[in-house]
Structures are given as structure tokens and as C-alpha cells.
Amino acid sequence: MTNSSADQQNTHSKLEEMGRAARAAARQMARADTAAKNRALAAIAARLDAQRDEILRANEVDMQAGRDNGLDAALLDRLALNDARVDAMIEGLHQIAKLPDPVGEIEDLKYRPSGIQVGRMRVPLGVVGIIYESRPNVTIDAASLCLKSGNATILRGGSEALHSNGAIAACIAAGLREAGLPETAVQVVDTRDRAAVGAMVSMPEYVDVIVPRGGTGLIQRISREARVPVIKHLHGVCHVYIDDRADVEKAFDIALNAKTHRYGVCNAMETLLVADGMASRLLPRLAEAYREKGVELRGCERTRKVLTDCTPASESDWSEEYLAPVLAIRVVDHLDDAMDHIARYGSGHTESIVTEDYGRARRFLAEVDSSSVMVNASTRFADGFEYGLGAEIGISTDKIHARGPVGLEGLTSQKWIVLGDGHIRR
Amino acid sequence: MTNSSADQQNTHSKLEEMGRAARAAARQMARADTAAKNRALAAIAARLDAQRDEILRANEVDMQAGRDNGLDAALLDRLALNDARVDAMIEGLHQIAKLPDPVGEIEDLKYRPSGIQVGRMRVPLGVVGIIYESRPNVTIDAASLCLKSGNATILRGGSEALHSNGAIAACIAAGLREAGLPETAVQVVDTRDRAAVGAMVSMPEYVDVIVPRGGTGLIQRISREARVPVIKHLHGVCHVYIDDRADVEKAFDIALNAKTHRYGVCNAMETLLVADGMASRLLPRLAEAYREKGVELRGCERTRKVLTDCTPASESDWSEEYLAPVLAIRVVDHLDDAMDHIARYGSGHTESIVTEDYGRARRFLAEVDSSSVMVNASTRFADGFEYGLGAEIGISTDKIHARGPVGLEGLTSQKWIVLGDGHIRR
Incomplete structure (x- = not known):
């Protein structure tokens, strides 16, 4: 086995381990109550504020590497964090905490001629994988939307933002811990190996849906390789x-x-x-x-x-x-x-x-x-x-599952609930 | 090129042609009004009744071939048509005609602070591919649900039901024609070549979603090969x-x-x-x-x-x-x-x-x-x-798009609609 395929094997095992942990965390997140999820969002916001200097220092490491590697000005601008951008992340967390919790909402509960009551209850999707490019603030946006909608999430940001995302991930983990939620509910992939993307999109047993955010090239590659449903945002003509x-x-x-x-x-x-x-x-x-x-x-x-x-x-x-x-x-x-x-x-x-x-x-x-x-x-x-969704994780140009701006609801599914009193089928 | 790969090539070209025709028909079906769709359903029912003898004769050809090929009793029972089963198909068509048309339904239309009105309108998915096994009545069930929900559909039944499905397909085409709807809105694949399944599930440009109905083996194979979203019904433990x-x-x-x-x-x-x-x-x-x-x-x-x-x-x-x-x-x-x-x-x-x-x-x-x-x-x-859906195309064990019994609504998507009066973004 060559070194590179050994690396790929390592990345694959690592992602599988993250997937297993995410699947376990998803079960806990699905039953987490609204107060606990909001506490976590507030705690993450407080951590971001407290760790502001560490985050900006980590970002400076990424920026320096970016400049050394000749990233263009637009990319560097997307990569850059400053006080205003950290403030915007904190504000976003508070806004998402204020949104109504979609989980557990019951629609259309009605009596049927058989006597049973049938309705639909909104539930989290489970494990959401997000693959994105340079902007480190997506780490917070995506994590907070997934958290509020009761999902576990695996985040794979751009490799040029590795240090920034690592510093932000530490704040998220600390916030989850403070709120009594599993730290593995939000996991940030910390390898530069591009095989991580391939691994993430081919584990249907651990990942329920992939949301790619980025250029058309990235999204097309993911759609081609995915063995997991993808909510994609292609171009807007x-x-x-x-x-x-x-x-x-x-x-x-x-x-x-x-x-x-x-x-x-x-x-x-x-x-x-x-x-x-x-x-x-x-x-x-x-x-x-x-x-x-x-x-x-x-x-x-x-x-x-x-x-x-x-x-x-x-x-x-x-x-x-x-x-x-x-x-x-x-x-x-x-x-x-x-x-x-x-x-x-x-x-x-x-x-x-x-x-x-x-x-x-x-x-x-x-x-x-x-x-x-x-x-x-x-x-x-x-x-x-x-449109009044409060926040969005992207704009889907797919027709399956979620279309147009995708907010908390797009990160959920529904299950049918049936209430009886000893009813049997005749 | 060997004969078999030439055959596969032929099947692939044929399916692509069907896909193109389905995509064109889908645009017409999406704007067909409820009355035209119901007229088509009634006309198909009348044709089934009128062509009853031809259908039963075609079915007898399939049954004889099935017996000659040693199909087991359970398979033969699923394959068999008789007057009662034709009556059930006719009754099913009338029931679906009576269901409310989901297309065009608008939900949650509300004013936003900017002054625009935003809501969601239910729309067909486009082209639905259905892959199923021996039961020929699925041809009618699937076609009628797709028709009522404004979709075009490509149906691929079991090869052992080829003659039965052909006779039923002729009735569907005649009914669509009578109602002034495109005949290509419902197309039945008439080749035994198994490459047809592979072709159907790998044309995202022509097929919006695949619904497999059949054993776990079929469904797993399709999920593995599909380049198109799949609404799948796996097993029920x-x-x-x-x-x-x-x-x-x-x-x-x-x-x-x-x-x-x-x-x-x-x-x-x-x-x-x-x-x-x-x-x-x-x-x-x-x-x-x-x-x-x-x-x-x-x-x-x-x-x-x-x-x-x-x-x-x-x-x-x-x-x-x-x-x-x-x-x-x-x-x-x-x-x-x-x-x-x-x-x-x-x-x-x-x-x-x-x-x-x-x-x-x-x-x-x-x-x-x-x-x-x-x-x-x-x-x-x-x-x-x-549950009151009126009919179902299957029971989805997926969490994406449709979950549990899938009726007309599961065969639709939504689009956002915005009503303004010269509104611009400030």
C-alpha cells in the first residue's frame, strides 16, 4: 500500500469513527428539549466572545498561509475574521436561539373513520454533513441551525480555514458540554486530506443528508460521488x-x-x-x-x-x-x-x-x-x-425534500403518529 | 462491440429517448387542469373495461410463459389477472379521480415586513420513474397516482408481466389521448433487458425521482446504482x-x-x-x-x-x-x-x-x-x-422527502411564490 492510499485509509477510518459518534449523538439530540438546545447556543456565543483573541490568532495563521500560498483577494476576504465578523456569528447564535423549535410540532392530527387519530410529527433528520469552502463563519451558521433542529452534524470546511475552524470548534464543544449535550453532536473534520469529502458522502449508515455549500465544481463533484442524499444549491441564472x-x-x-x-x-x-x-x-x-x-x-x-x-x-x-x-x-x-x-x-x-x-x-x-x-x-x-425563515443553510435548487431557501424545517423530516385506545384493524 | 453490449447500448438510447419525451410531457402535465386529469383517469377506466378480454388474453400469455419457466405459486398469483382484479384497477382509477388535486395548493401565504406576500405552492416533481416486480395492477396504481399529481412517469414492470403491462399501457395511452393530454405522460418500458433499470436510475436530466417497489434485493441494487434520488421502501421489522x-x-x-x-x-x-x-x-x-x-x-x-x-x-x-x-x-x-x-x-x-x-x-x-x-x-x-391519503405508491422508510405511506403529496414538491406590487429590496 502506498503512503497516499494508507493516508486515505486513515482518513476513511477516522470519518467512520466520527460517523458512529454522530449517529449516537443524534439519538440524544433528537430528544434534547428546546431549553437545552437554546442553552447550548447561548453558551457557544459566550465562548466565542471569551475566546475572541484565540480565534483571531488562529485565523491569522490561516491568513498568513493563504497569503503565502497566493490565494486571491476574494478568497482571502472570505477567509478573514475580525471583530465585526465574530460579533455577527454571536448575533446569529442568539437569533437562532429565538426561533421556534420545529422538533415535535404536530400537524393535521385528525380522527379517522376507524377511530384512530393520525397526524405528523416533525423530527430531526439525524446526522447532517456540511461541506463548505473558505468562510469560517459557516461553521457557526451550520452548527447552530443543525443544533436547533435537533441534528448531529459533521462539518468539513475548507482546508485553508483549518486553524480558524479548529478554534471555533473548540468553542462549540465547550458550549455543548456546558448545556449537558453530547460534544460529538457537532464535529469538525480537522484533516486537509480531500479523501474526507469522499468518505463523508459515502456513509449512508452514518450520514442522512449532505449539504454542500460552495462553487458549482464542488457541488457537482459531490453529487456525482454521493451515496447519501444531497440538498444542493447549484447556480442561479x-x-x-x-x-x-x-x-x-x-x-x-x-x-x-x-x-x-x-x-x-x-x-x-x-x-x-x-x-x-x-x-x-x-x-x-x-x-x-x-x-x-x-x-x-x-x-x-x-x-x-x-x-x-x-x-x-x-x-x-x-x-x-x-x-x-x-x-x-x-x-x-x-x-x-x-x-x-x-x-x-x-x-x-x-x-x-x-x-x-x-x-x-x-x-x-x-x-x-x-x-x-x-x-x-x-x-x-x-x-x-x-421569507421569514429566520436563517438559512442555503438555497436548494433541488425539487426533492427541500426547495428554495432551506431553514430549520428543511433540516427536519416528519413521522406519522397514531393515537389509539386499543384499536385493531378489522 | 459484443452483441450484449450493443443491446445495452440500444436499451440505453431507447431509455434516453423515453426520458426526453417524459421531460417534455412533464411540462404539459404540470399545467394540466384538474378536470383534464380526471377525464383521463375516467377514460383509462373505460378503456380497461372495454379491453378487458385483450388484457386477460395478454395476461394468459404471461401466465403460460411463467408456468413454463417454473415460476413459483406465489409469483404466479401476483402475476395473475382476472375480472375481479381488473374491476379493482377500474375502481382505483375512480377513487383517485375523486381525490383533491394537490397541484397549485398554496400554503402559508403571508405578508412580510418588506410588504411582499410569501407562500408555498405545491407542484409536481416532474418525471417519476417506477420500477416494480410482477404485479401488473401496479402499472395502473402508479400511473394514476403520477397522473393525478401532474407528473410524467416511466414505468418498468417485471419482465414476466410484459404482455399484461403492454395491454394495460395501450389503455392508458388511449385514455390520455382522449383527455387531450400527451400520451408520453405515461410510458411503459417494453424491453426485457435488465439494462433498462440501470439506464432509468442514471438519467438525472430526465428523471427526478425513482420509486422502486419490490423485494429488498431490487431496492438495494437500485439504491446502489442510482444517480437519481430514490424514495425507497425497505423492509418492515x-x-x-x-x-x-x-x-x-x-x-x-x-x-x-x-x-x-x-x-x-x-x-x-x-x-x-x-x-x-x-x-x-x-x-x-x-x-x-x-x-x-x-x-x-x-x-x-x-x-x-x-x-x-x-x-x-x-x-x-x-x-x-x-x-x-x-x-x-x-x-x-x-x-x-x-x-x-x-x-x-x-x-x-x-x-x-x-x-x-x-x-x-x-x-x-x-x-x-x-x-x-x-x-x-x-x-x-x-x-x-x-391514514386518509386515499391511495399510496408505497411506504417510505427514508427520512428525506417522503416518509411513511406516500400518497399524492409525496409525489409533489413545493415552490415559493412571492407577490409584490413593484417591491424592491432596500
Whole structure:
């Protein structure tokens, strides 16, 4: 056996051991009461505050290594911790403590003709594996959501954040201990070996679901290798369709906000679809506003008849997630055209129609198959906080189990409960 | 290329073509209105009735081939169609037509502080692949549930039922056509090549979810190979725990019913757990009733102190799904013992506690991690009809997406809808 495969073997055994411990902890977490879970969240927050200097020192080790290894500025920014970011983690913990506990909630308990009462009780999933990239604050976000929803979790952060995550993990373990909960309810993988990811996603006996957070490459690799269900957040190629019965002012505001409110986010608009009858009224004014914000426009031929100096869009622009001040624009004949374009090029994340026409709004809502579908609102609203989930672990573009922003509920399942009084089946 | 790999290649291309057609049909089915779907269900029922002789003749071809190939009596019984079974299929179609349409249902539509209204709309999953074994009536059950829930479906039945399924498929296609829905909304795979299963479970671009119905071997194979989410129904090792605070009469009735109401079903009790304080009061009388019904008992040592002529249970009995008149019995110290036994040996299907103690009932409900958890009721109630789902496509022992009996709702997903009036994110 070569060294490298011996290493892999070690990593695999280690992950299996973590999986076994997580499975055992999950049973305890599932029956932990709300008060204990909230106590743990508060204790972790207090530890983060007390250990602030250690955390920032550990982060500085990661930052130095990152600089030495030539990480780019964006990556270094995501990796960096400072007082404000530690404060935000602490605030997040307090917010999650305030959210209602989803576990044990019973829905639709009704009597059946046989006399039994049947309903559904919300329960934790069990063991949640989270695989993410450089940002160390995800360690706290993910741990706290899993903890509140009664799950055990195994966290595998980016190897460039190893020291930062280690310091944060120590605070989490101490907080769990203080609250009388098992320390192994949150375990942070502390090896750089990439085989850890492969091991995590192939232990269905120990891991109930994997939530990958990161770039498309990471997520595709995990989906390919996984023997465990994956709740994945792929890319967001979001569309706004401006109908010819749109209110021009609303259309202008929404199209501008959806593109320029923030660029590097998955719910930013990447392609603007405009009904032919609206193009000449709206596009020139909108183009000027985009230009002021420094947004590069790439248009179809009909767009370029109205905006003569617009760059021509190529076929690949329609499926591009720019995450940047770039916007593709296409002029379409009518609603059906717009929906066909979305079905063909969209990523199923978020689409919005701007129209005053009741029937068209109703059709768009019913027929567009995306995790969020909107009428007369900016795609930027597609977000767990805006939807009232309190927090989110990601935005799922899957249709199975959880779709759109995933909060505490997405980290739970349900079981059927039956209450009888000696009832037997006749 | 050998012949066999050329065949596999053909099967793969064929399945891909079916997948593409299903994906296109799914978009039409998703927007089909309730009336059209119900019309299709009624038209299929009428066709089944009109084509009854052709169906029975096709079935006779399968039966003859089955007898020639030496299929065992149980398999032949599952394969056989007769007038009563065709009537049951027709009745099933009418029942599903009567169920409320889940598609388009909107939940929890509320105003958020930003002024937008946010809710969740129920939508079809898209393309559902069903892989099943010999019973041809599953073709109708599965097709009708998928149709009503607005999905397209690809059905792969047992190769021994090829002619029967072909005749039924012709009725389904005719019914869809009559209702103005795409014929490709329900496609039946008509090849014996087992590569069809491998192809179906590895086309995530065309198939959204796979529901296998059949033996554990089939389901494990599919879970291993699948690149598509699987809603699986593994085995049912169901437990009844008789607490020492149980009402003896209720305990007797439930323990007898859960074992003897039907033997070959997944919600039959396979292991009886009895609290030590209850064993001598209950077991002798119960053993006599079981013996009258011809149930073989296999007991732990403490059971055999009370039932001296009981066969000793071996370690493997605790995880056995007998599906037969055999019962394993274990005497335990108390509730925690019983729950430990269930966590260790159970399959997460259905467990019931018999007790008059409020606190213990509450703990059992909260802590036992199975798709159905019951108090003072027979495990035989774990069933879509008994729970009020109207029909079921199977009983999921997964925790992701759908758990327990899966009806129309389990074949749907949700999307978020946002209603605004020009709202932008500040």
C-alpha cells in the first residue's frame, strides 16, 4: 500500500469513527428539549466572545498561509475574521436561539373513520454533513441551525480555514458540554486530506443528508460521488420578464434592483427578458441607469435595434451566471416565449414577471418551474430572512425534500403518529 | 462491440429517448387542469373495461410463459389477472379521480415586513420513474397516482408481466389521448433487458425521482446504482412493546391483530417486546391464541421461562422480516430497554407501544425514530388508506422527502411564490 492510499485509509477510518459518534449523538439530540438546545447556543456565543483573541490568532495563521500560498483577494476576504465578523456569528447564535423549535410540532392530527387519530410529527433528520469552502463563519451558521433542529452534524470546511475552524470548534464543544449535550453532536473534520469529502458522502449508515455549500465544481463533484442524499444549491441564472402590460415605473425599479442591489449573489438577475411592445419604452432609460452603475449590457439582435451600442450576446450568455455587473437582455414576443426561454436556459432558482395583467401573472406563477416564482417583485427577495425563515443553510435548487431557501424545517423530516385506545384493524 | 453490449447500448438510447419525451410531457402535465386529469383517469377506466378480454388474453400469455419457466405459486398469483382484479384497477382509477388535486395548493401565504406576500405552492416533481416486480395492477396504481399529481412517469414492470403491462399501457395511452393530454405522460418500458433499470436510475436530466417497489434485493441494487434520488421502501421489522402499565385486554387484542391480521405485509408485527412485569400475565394466554392461528413463536430466554415450550430465538431473529406466521418475542426490563432494542434491530417502519401511562406514551412517541409511531393501536394501521391519503405508491422508510405511506403529496414538491406590487429590496 502506498503512503497516499494508507493516508486515505486513515482518513476513511477516522470519518467512520466520527460517523458512529454522530449517529449516537443524534439519538440524544433528537430528544434534547428546546431549553437545552437554546442553552447550548447561548453558551457557544459566550465562548466565542471569551475566546475572541484565540480565534483571531488562529485565523491569522490561516491568513498568513493563504497569503503565502497566493490565494486571491476574494478568497482571502472570505477567509478573514475580525471583530465585526465574530460579533455577527454571536448575533446569529442568539437569533437562532429565538426561533421556534420545529422538533415535535404536530400537524393535521385528525380522527379517522376507524377511530384512530393520525397526524405528523416533525423530527430531526439525524446526522447532517456540511461541506463548505473558505468562510469560517459557516461553521457557526451550520452548527447552530443543525443544533436547533435537533441534528448531529459533521462539518468539513475548507482546508485553508483549518486553524480558524479548529478554534471555533473548540468553542462549540465547550458550549455543548456546558448545556449537558453530547460534544460529538457537532464535529469538525480537522484533516486537509480531500479523501474526507469522499468518505463523508459515502456513509449512508452514518450520514442522512449532505449539504454542500460552495462553487458549482464542488457541488457537482459531490453529487456525482454521493451515496447519501444531497440538498444542493447549484447556480442561479435568475430572470426578470417585463410584460407589455407592465407598469413602466415598477418595471424600471425592479429590473434595476434585481441586477444592481448586489452582484455576487445567486438571486441577482442575470438575464432580462422584455416583451417586444415594451422594449422601446423601457430599454433606453434602463440602459442609461445600468450604465451609470457600470453594468455591461449584452443584447440579442432585437435589443440592439433599440440599444444600438449594446454588445451582442452570444448563445452562451443565456446560461451564464455572471455574479458580476454584466446583464444579458433578450426581447421576446410574448409571455410564452419568455417562459420557453426560462425553461430552456434557467437554472430553476428564481424568476419574476412584471405585469399588471391578472391572467398572465397567474400563468407565470403556475407554469414557471423554479424554486421561487415572483410577480412584481425583485428576485433579490429570494432569501431565507426575507421569507421569514429566520436563517438559512442555503438555497436548494433541488425539487426533492427541500426547495428554495432551506431553514430549520428543511433540516427536519416528519413521522406519522397514531393515537389509539386499543384499536385493531378489522 | 459484443452483441450484449450493443443491446445495452440500444436499451440505453431507447431509455434516453423515453426520458426526453417524459421531460417534455412533464411540462404539459404540470399545467394540466384538474378536470383534464380526471377525464383521463375516467377514460383509462373505460378503456380497461372495454379491453378487458385483450388484457386477460395478454395476461394468459404471461401466465403460460411463467408456468413454463417454473415460476413459483406465489409469483404466479401476483402475476395473475382476472375480472375481479381488473374491476379493482377500474375502481382505483375512480377513487383517485375523486381525490383533491394537490397541484397549485398554496400554503402559508403571508405578508412580510418588506410588504411582499410569501407562500408555498405545491407542484409536481416532474418525471417519476417506477420500477416494480410482477404485479401488473401496479402499472395502473402508479400511473394514476403520477397522473393525478401532474407528473410524467416511466414505468418498468417485471419482465414476466410484459404482455399484461403492454395491454394495460395501450389503455392508458388511449385514455390520455382522449383527455387531450400527451400520451408520453405515461410510458411503459417494453424491453426485457435488465439494462433498462440501470439506464432509468442514471438519467438525472430526465428523471427526478425513482420509486422502486419490490423485494429488498431490487431496492438495494437500485439504491446502489442510482444517480437519481430514490424514495425507497425497505423492509418492515415492526415492533409492538407491551408496557407493564398496559391494559391487558388492549395488549392482547393489539398483539394478536398486529401479527395475525395478515402475514405477508410490511406493517405486520415481527417482534413482540413485553415488559418483565407483564410477561406472566399476558404471554401464556397470548401464546395459546397464536398457536390456534398456527403462529410459530421464537422467544428469548426470559420468554422461555414463561412459555416453556417456545423455540429459542437466535440473534438473527431480531432483525428478521418473516412475512409469515412466525413471531419473535423478547422480555425486556422497561421502556428504555424496549426503545434500545428497536433502535438496534428495527427497520424504522412502524412501532407501537401499549400502555396506559401518559409519560411513557409521550416518550415513546417522541423518541422512537420510525416512519410511524403508535400508542395503543395495531401496527396494521400503517397504510395510506387508513391514514386518509386515499391511495399510496408505497411506504417510505427514508427520512428525506417522503416518509411513511406516500400518497399524492409525496409525489409533489413545493415552490415559493412571492407577490409584490413593484417591491424592491432596500
